[in-house]
Amino acid sequence: MIRxxxxxxxxxxxxxxxxxxxALAVGHPEPALFAVPMVVLAIVGLxxxxxxxxxVRILDAPTSLVEGERRKVTLVIEANEGISxxxxxxxxxxxxxxxxxxxxxxxxxxxxxxxxxxxTEIEVSIVAQGWGRRSLGPVQAYVMSPLGVVEHRWTFxxxxxxxxxxxxxxxxxxxxxxxxxLHVGDLVSKLRGAGSEFAELRPFHHGDDPKALNWRVSSRxxxxxxxxxxxERNGDVVLVVDAQTQPGTGTDILVDRxxxxxxSLLREYGxxxxxxxxxxxxxxxxxxxxxxxxxxxxxxxxxxxxxxxGDSGRLAIERGLARAxxxxxxxxxxxxxxxxxxxxxxxxxxxxGIDLAMIEIDPIGFLAAPTNEARMAGRRVWRMxxxxxxxxxxxxxxxxxxxxxxxxxxxxLARIAGWRSTWRLPV
Amino acid sequence: xxxxxxxxxxxxLLGISLAxxxxxxxxxxxAGLTGWMGAALLxxxxxxxxxxxxxxxxxxxxxxxxxxxxxxxxVDPPVWAQALIVVLIVELASLSVEARVRGRLAGPAVTRxxxxxxxxxxxxxxxxxxxxxxxxxxxxxxxxxxxxxxxxGGWLTMAWRRATx
Numbered sequence: 001m002i003r004x005x006x007x008x009x010x011x012x013x014x015x016x017x018x019x020x021x022x023a024l025a026v027g028h029p030e031p032a033l034f035a036v037p038m039v040v041l042a043i044v045g046l047x048x049x050x051x052x053x054x055x056v057r058i059l060d061a062p063t064s065l066v067e068g069e070r071r072k073v074t075l076v077i078e079a080n081e082g083i084s085x086x087x088x089x090x091x092x093x094x095x096x097x098x099x100x101x102x103x104x105x106x107x108x109x110x111x112x113x114x115x116x117x118x119x120t121e122i123e124v125s126i127v128a129q130g131w132g133r134r135s136l137g138p139v140q141a142y143v144m145s146p147l148g149v150v151e152h153r154w155t156f157x158x159x160x161x162x163x164x165x166x167x168x169x170x171x172x173x174x175x176x177x178x179x180x181x182l183h184v185g186d187l188v189s190k191l192r193g194a195g196s197e198f199a200e201l202r203p204f205h206h207g208d209d210p211k212a213l214n215w216r217v218s219s220r221x222x223x224x225x226x227x228x229x230x231x232e233r234n235g236d237v238v239l240v241v242d243a244q245t246q247p248g249t250g251t252d253i254l255v256d257r258x259x260x261x262x263x264s265l266l267r268e269y270g271x272x273x274x275x276x277x278x279x280x281x282x283x284x285x286x287x288x289x290x291x292x293x294x295x296x297x298x299x300x301x302x303x304x305x306x307x308x309x310g311d312s313g314r315l316a317i318e319r320g321l322a323r324a325x326x327x328x329x330x331x332x333x334x335x336x337x338x339x340x341x342x343x344x345x346x347x348x349x350x351x352x353g354i355d356l357a358m359i360e361i362d363p364i365g366f367l368a369a370p371t372n373e374a375r376m377a378g379r380r381v382w383r384m385x386x387x388x389x390x391x392x393x394x395x396x397x398x399x400x401x402x403x404x405x406x407x408x409x410x411x412x413l414a415r416i417a418g419w420r421s422t423w424r425l426p427v
Numbered sequence: 428x429x430x431x432x433x434x435x436x437x438x439x440l441l442g443i444s445l446a447x448x449x450x451x452x453x454x455x456x457x458a459g460l461t462g463w464m465g466a467a468l469l470x471x472x473x474x475x476x477x478x479x480x481x482x483x484x485x486x487x488x489x490x491x492x493x494x495x496x497x498x499x500x501x502v503d504p505p506v507w508a509q510a511l512i513v514v515l516i517v518e519l520a521s522l523s524v525e526a527r528v529r530g531r532l533a534g535p536a537v538t539r540x541x542x543x544x545x546x547x548x549x550x551x552x553x554x555x556x557x558x559x560x561x562x563x564x565x566x567x568x569x570x571x572x573x574x575x576x577x578x579x580g581g582w583l584t585m586a587w588r589r590a591t592x
Contacts, residue, residue: 007478007521011485015513018486022493029558030496033506034489034513036554037547041514044546047582087529107530115532142529148521148539
């Protein structure tokens, strides 16, 4: 607890001193008569300012919230008798906005003035702006002494940490991996095994399950035939988020878009019980191999939300991709294609047989228009180089779909899905 | 914010009214100048949330009383009224700044201002009566002085015992 003087105490003490010295200087009692009430107020105020006991606890707070969603944080305030008013500063981190309070008055967007009556509970409504890591606290409480000459301040170190998940349009168009893994799921595998999807007929072999016999075909052909089926299996999806942009160049919006799209994809793939993996390429290459479960999903989201602009070395990217992006996973790369090295690595992965798709976070719409002829020519050359790169990747069997400003995320996904349904790997 | 605006406006109006009152004697413009300086500082303090400006504003009003007391004739407005107004100015201006930063509930704030104003007025009026009423014999002054010494001694003893408990 810290105790410090307020404006009142300083004003009364200073006025009292000036009045006393003034009375001595001019030799009249009036300045002293003026000064004494001030001094009395200061002294009485100090005597009455006994240190109170206050406790503020955060009872309930969300650990994750969707951007723009309104959630409640519950605080419990305990104070000894005689304290009627208290101010609590919740110290919300940038990106957390306090939009309402039940049981108090919101002040200045960060503080709550509370009228105390024993153990008091207040509910604070918060809204997260943007995505990323957020926090609330450490909470500070302020109590004014009865005459307001002293203020007591407490700092409670308890801090609530939470993640704000980007909210975007629902993704309806999903890319399905060509190969499935060995876990049970909703996808029809190319393999044969126990399942419900009919694959083909074959002659009966010793050891086959009699339940698989196709009696109609067997009776017509005069020999035993069995149905073969495709098993239902799960798919692995690995998202690669390329945040290799230069900070301060206005291209941070590309990272923002990539993270938002990745968040939507993770949500939708998670809802369909795919095993999810993530490789984030910014200043540090971090990777998570495909996995499932709530804990894994939370780790993936937390890693995604810590993405920032930055450059990584080619070797680090290669190591991260080699560990996380393995067959039979479908690897979806979200990249602005500003760095050729990722395109080179995509080529290597495709050659090694990994199923790959690329969504190009198109930077053209976010760049300033060229101001002179030379810059315009440079811009044209750069666009041609990007087109050539896209063609090269498409030739390798990597569909590249640009995601332009204003387009819903379904558009590039539908382009890739269409491309994948028609394109065949050259033999 | 309504409380902050109301109290801020109230303090500025009180500051201006205190600066406006001047007796018609030689040297009064000096007191007037000091009073207007106090009002200006008060305005800066309330408008920009500068707490030190409020302190200096109160000091300016104390200097004004000192100048007025050195002039011929009685101090106008009376000292108790000036003390009361300065206390109200300090209370309202401080509350205005605090309400903007921390937020304050109106009920306890009004009670606090009323208690402070009443205490200041009682002390000031009592002292005036004591000083001007005892000029002839000095008996009342002696009684008051002894009572003050007893009160101060008692308070010091109480404070010392609390500190050593």
